[in-house]
Amino acid sequence: MSRRPEPHYVFALDVGTSKVAALVGEITPEGKLQVVGLGTYPNKGLKKGVIANIDATVQAIQRAVENAEHMANCRARMAHVAITGTHIKSVTKSGVAAIKHREVQQKDVDAVVENGSAIPVPADQQVLHVLPQEFVVDGQEGIQDPVGMSAVRLDVNVHIVTGSVSAAQNLHKCVEKCGLVIEKLVISHLASADAVLTDDERELGICCVDIGGGTSDISVYQSGSIRHTAVLPIAGDQVTNDIAVAFRTPALHAEKIKLQFGCAQPWMVQADEQIEAPSVGDNPPRVFSRHVLAEVIRPRYEELFRYVAKELHRSDMLQRIPGGVVLTGGAAQMVGVVELAEEILEVPVRLGFAHGLEGIEAVSRDAGLSTGAGLLLYAKKMKPELARSAASGGSGGDFLMRVKDWFKGSF
Ligand SMILES: Nc1ncnc2c1ncn2[C@@H]1O[C@H](COP(=O)(O)OP(=O)(O)OP(=O)(O)O)[C@@H](O)[C@H]1O
Ligand SMILES: [Mg+2]
Structure with missing residues (x-):
């Protein structure tokens, strides 16, 4: 009788400003990725994507992880973890190498990428990603994989992403306090874009904006490669705060009103639609129109999209996105946001899941x-041997080494 092979798992942790999300993925015998565990928990420990309270963050991570593990009936030891915040900076550089044996080998590719990524990094920053954009083989541009090609000279453009050392260390600290090890820190921009963009969009040229609670993460792709990344400190929590201030209602109520009645385009709601908001203290609840609520919400999203346009213009990316913009992240789900973004950015916009x-x-x-x-x-892409191993029903030596940090158990 054939024995069912051991499940092959990958684990993800998004420590966001609004919530921590823990996900467990199982790589099926067909090499597909199946989400088998999901745990979310509100997070009060972050400010604009950066940890401001260790204990609160640890508690939120613990709860989210426990829920995901319980659902998946497995225990996580290593995780791919997202990092964001305005401390994340990026720059595009080029590197060059002479090809000794007239044919490009993997070691030449490594050498040219290393040459391109040799930039001075301030002591308080660390390199998070070195992402080759394209190779140029003897002047021929747009090469994705030059290994095996005849050449005397190899050039590369690399996108280098750096982040604050202390922000990364605090994230490590919080995750480790929960008994987990960070396998790889991944900037949120890359992760979100991986999930919502199609290959065609990435090829044509597209901008992805993940509008979260504390930050909005921008990434631009063209010809299949990352071209630009940026973080803006404007997102959903400010919208909630605007509502709380405008209607003098506690933040908790403002959030509920936003989720239930919010709209970013005043023309999309009926002028006579009334809603009720509890007041602060003992004051009686206030009644106001949904139209007025939309008028409070719109300016913040408008400000965000004007900054997105400015960033795309500043980085010379506007011409590179014929595919338009894909919005994702919790706050992108506000009614009317896609229409508003189209109005301001003047490109096609869609909501991405x-x-x-x-x-x-x-x-x-x-x-x-x-x-x-x-x-x-x-995580799955970084571990092709997992997919291969799952597909063959076996467990290769290297694979076993990697997954020894996982064990199946009941809780
Ligand atoms: N349906 C919805 N309509 C409008 N806003 C929403 C909706 N659902 C969630 N939000 C808002 O989205 C924000 C949270 O988004 P998300 O979960 O992507 O943030 P996060 O990843 O925790 O934060 P960040 O990425 O900024 O660190 C909150 O401001 C929340 O109010
Ligand atoms: Mg987020």
Whole structure:
């Protein structure tokens, strides 16, 4: 009788400003990615994507992880973890190498990428990603994989992403306090884009904006490669704060009103539609029109999209995105946001949900889970041997070494 092979798992942790999301993915024998565990928990420990309270963050991670582990009936030891915040900077550089044996070998590729990524990094920053954009083989541009090509000179353009050392260390600290090890820190932009963009969009030229609670993460792709990344400190929590201030209602109520009645385009709601907001203290609840609420919400989203336009213009990316913009992240789900973004950015805009994963459906229906879903996809991509091993029903030596950190058990 054939024995069912041991499940092959990948684990993702998105420590966001609004919530922590923990996801467990299983690589099926067919090599597909199935989400088998999901845990989310509100997070009060972050400010604009950066840890401001260790204890609160640890507690939120613990709860989210426990829920995901319980659902998947497995225990996580290593995770791909998302990092964001305005401390994340990026720069594009080029590198060059002479090809000794007239044919490009892997070691030449490594050498040219190393040459391109040799930039001075300030002491308080660390390199998070070195992402080759394209290779140029003896002047021929747009080469994705030059290994095996005849050449005397190899050039590369690399996108280098750096982040604050202390922000990364605090993330490590919080995750380790929960008994987990960070396998790879991945900037949220990359993870979200991996989850929601299609290959065609990435080829044509597209901008992805993940609008979260504390930050909005921008990534631009063209010809299949990353071209630009940026983080803006404007997102959903400010919208909630605007509502709280405008209607003098506690933040908790403002959030509920936003989710239930919010709209970013005043013309989309009826002028006579009334809603009620509890006041602070003993004051009686206040009644106001949904139209007025939309008038409070719109300016913040408008400000965000004007900054996105400015960033695309500043980085010379506007001409590179004929595919337009894909919005994702929790706050992109506000009614009327896609229409507003189209109005301001003057390009086609769509709302993006995670695709390429099976299993728990909520992951592909909640744009706030795009980063977590993208981390799972990223983890799978980084471990092709897992997919191969799952497909062959076996467990290779290297694979066993890697997954020894996982064990199946009941809780
Ligand atoms: N349906 C919805 N309509 C409008 N806003 C929403 C909706 N669902 C969630 N949000 C808002 O999205 C924000 C949270 O988004 P998300 O879960 O992507 O943030 P996060 O990943 O925790 O934060 P960040 O990425 O900024 O660190 C909150 O401001 C929340 O109010
Ligand atoms: Mg997020």
